[in-house]
Amino acid sequence: MKTSIIALAFAAFAASGLAQAADNATTSAAARTGQSVSSQFGASPKTRADVRHELVRAQKDGQIANLQTLYRGS
Numbered sequence: 001m002k003t004s005i006i007a008l009a010f011a012a013f014a015a016s017g018l019a020q021a022a023d024n025a026t027t028s029a030a031a032r033t034g035q036s037v038s039s040q041f042g043a044s045p046k047t048r049a050d051v052r053h054e055l056v057r058a059q060k061d062g063q064i065a066n067l068q069t070l071y072r073g074s
Contacts, residue, residue: 058064 055064
């Protein structure tokens, strides 16, 4: 009687382990697919000139000064 209960418990643990492994494999495959799609259609990289232009515009608009007062603290 105890042997059959132990065998049944072992089979249940093995089945749940296999189900979890299959779920993890499906999740990681979906993550890889999402990464490859995002890298193909992601935002184009900015050049130094683009970043510099945004910085100058933010300084002229007063956004940088506002951030400095916001994060100055007490």
